Amino acid sequence: MSPPRAARYLGTLLRRGAPAMAGATGGLDEEVADPARVSPLARMRRMAGPVDTAAQDNLLLRATRYVAMVPLVYRVLAVAGALVAFLAGDHGGVAPVVAVAVCSIALNLYGLRWLFRSTPFHGGGAVRLLVLDVVFTIAANLVVAATVPPLAFVAAMQVPGKHLLGGVALLTLALGVGYGLGLTVLSVPLAGVAWWLNNGVFNVKQAFAGLGTIVGVLVTATGALVLLGLGTRLALAYGIRHGREAERARQHRMLHDTVLQTLETIALPCSGSSEHQLSEMRRLARAQAIEVRQALEGAEGSGPLGEKLAALAAEMARDGLRAQLVMAELDPDTLTEVRQVAIRDAAREALRNTLKHSGTDRVVVRAEERDGGVAVVIRDQGAGFDAADRPPGFGISESITARLAEAGGQARVESSPGSGTRVTLWMPR
Template identity: 85%
Template sequence: MSPPRAASYLGTLLRRGAPAMAGVTGGLDDLEVADPAPAAPLRRMRRIAGPVEPAAPDNLLLRATRYVAMVPLAYRILAVTGALVAFLADGHGGVAPVVAVAACLIAWNVFGLTWLFRSAPFHDRAAGRLLVLDVLATIAANLVVGAAVPQPAFAAAMQVPGKHLLGAVALLTLALGAGYGLALMLLGVPLAGLAWLLNTGVFNVKQAVAGLPTMIGVLVTATGALILLGLGTRLALAYGIRHGREAERARQHRMLHDTVLQTLETIALPGTGSSEHQLSEIRRLARAQAIEVRQAIEGADGSGALGEKLAALAAEMARDGLRAQLVMAELDADTLSEVRQIAIRDAAREALRNTLKHSGTDRVVVRAEDRDGGVAVIIRDHGTGFDAADRPPGFGISQSITARLAEAGGQAQVESSPGGGTRVTLWMPR
């Protein structure tokens, strides 16, 4: 027995409407949707619209998809108001029922917008009930106008509930799928005929189908908007997953470079003293490294102010033999967010370890100060230095320092010259 065929994302979107976008994240990483290689537009669209493995709906996406209803609701408020103004301007009779119907429809749509913007959790059943009530209100508005408006003014008066019907076709298409919008469009034909029957006593077939081309246009437009919105959302999700994984890999690489790799390199350096002393040092480094890796895994990055983080970092480097003189300006605890403080601390750690390994000196000055609307941390040593033109930045500078700060919105600058030492400036905006 062959395995069941995966559902098409495009088919699922057309059958279920915008809420289908909340359940298509499963298996998205296995597709070539976000392949950065150049591809023909139609080929890429086929990839996006291709098979998908529906997952449990994502609650955040599900809440976001409800906002597609804003467009048809806002359209109906404007269109019904415009139709009412045009009807009143023509000086027709039967004003009272038309005004009453228009006022009720406008109030109903305003309520719909208010419901969309409420902070309460989204519930499918509540949304389904409101859509049923919306269809019933649309039907009732057409029938009331047909029964209550004088015959000479009937054709002009029908523009008011007619605009609401057009918006309802678009609303159902976006919220539930193209099938529901098609069903309401077809229902609009006998509904218009019934309104004419109530007003004139004759079921006017010609007038019943007169509005069909306009409703078809609305249905096609809403379906096209649904497709474009769905495909664009899926492409954005695919790119987000791809870039998120790349960022996570880069973060893991930096963590390994800044922790395990640094410790292994320190252990590999020629030792001094007796074998027992060297073994004790290795054990100390191993214990310290185990604590640091565990903190990285568990996300225990510390929550003190920037000054406290830099002081702890200076103490950490002192255990490895680098004496860091810390010079701090008056910085408030809330000067930088926690994420940016951690980015500066980790970038500073990499700069200090570079000093320890490559500068040929065991002294360094770390200064923190206000600068250009942000906070700058300057690491300065008077070691051997290097020529930036002859030595391109390695992983530690490009990833552990520059990229780490860039992710948090900051900048890093490395200045050095042979025999003149090195200055690393880390800057982060407030």
């Protein structure tokens, strides 16, 4: 027995409407967000490819309900405009037309309020509202047709007609093309019955008179659904790709700033007895184990930036670097936790570079508010280096510059042979 055929995202989208976008992450592969140049049609085929319909993201499911805002807002404006145009003419039968318009606008405003409510989203409630909307659409057309004079028929039917147009778009977006097509087909006998109620004759030509406009709305809503669904899938694919790259970069930085640094420190020549060297290696291993565990558990250095820098200075002192910390008065709420951690980790890399390359065991760390943010300046009087002869390695480009850039900050490294090195880390509020 052959395995069941995999569902296609585009087909699922057309059958189920915007809620199908809740499964847009299912079945995504690297090719969807491949940055290599491909033709637009090839890109769209990849986006419209196989999808795992069992993968449902609750956040996306809640977000798809906002697609219904467009037809609801359209009907509020269009029905009000059609009512104003009707009232501007010298027509009879004003009361039922006004009543239908008021009910239509109230129903759509309630729908908007329902979309924006904070309570959890329930599909059953949405279906009941859509069924109520279809029933009202049919009833509104029949009531207006049966109560207005024949001379006012064409102008009066514009009011429930605008509600009908919005209903086709609403069903297409919310439930799928099949439901929008069903209401489109239903509009033909509905228009014929409305004409018969008003004029006493079933006119086939009049039954099909407005079909072209309704089909245009159906096609437009279908195109909007396809573009919105494929665009969402592509955006999610790129987001997942960039998220994976960012996570890989974070892991690389963590390994560089922790395990690799410790291994390099252990590999340096040591003075003293073998017992002393073994004790020092054990100390480094214990400290490293604690640091890696904190990084994996996400429990690194809570508290204000000053405490983080003080703990960092104590950490570096255990490795033999005496850091003099100069702290200006900083508002503890100036920077978010993410930005404080980015500065702390970038400062750790700068201090380790000082320990390994500067030839000095003294450094000054100054933190102050500057240019609408916080600046941390790390200054040593060591050997320095010529930036032209020594391109930045992984530590500067990734552990310092890239780390700050990801959080919205900037880093500047200034050095010259014999004049030491200054590293300036700046983060906006």
